[in-house]
Amino acid sequence: MSLSHMENMPLSHSSLQGAQRPSWKQWLLYSTVIIVLCSFSALMFIFFPLKTAQGPCVAKFGPLPSKWQMPSPEPSCVNKTADWRLKILQNGLYLIYGQVAPNTAYKGRAPFEVQLRKNEDPIQALTNNSTIQNVGGAYEFHAGDVIDLIFNAEHQVLKNKTYWGIFLLTNPQFIS
Helix, strand or coil, rough: HHHHHCCCCCCCCCCCCCCCCCHHHHHHHHHHHHHHHHHHHHHHHHHHCEECCCCCCCCEEEECCEEECCCCEEEECCCECCCCCCEEEEEEEEEEEEEECCCCCCCCCCCEEEEEECCCCEEEEECCCCCCCEEEEEEEEEECCEEEEEEECCCCCCCEEEEEEEEEEEEEECCC
């Protein structure tokens, strides 16, 4: 290779054919669009805030004594209708939490099954009878919904180690 041939070679291939780097005008446009979108989102939460519960709305059933435990005589968001059963009085996002302890000594015919239900439709089912299991999650409920925890047979669970509870997280204005 001669030196004259090397003098004609470019030192770097900084740009590919057809590819261009964005100009400062494009960066300014993109930045402006992002700022406008963020501002719009912030304004939306200012003018349409989430309603939080007025006071604590909490209810817990069990473990022993097997009865409903509530911080006030009757919270404004739920109504106890029976053991292991509640009626929702206020639309909102609720957190259900609980623990189910299977009775490993149970030898009855009914297969082990525990269901968390909404209006008698299962929303969660537990079938493992060899270990303590957690039940619950975040659910959107509407006024009039009935929530309960049921067992195939009364003696399938250890009531001194089984419980469930519910509390209202928030009541968004835009929940339908």
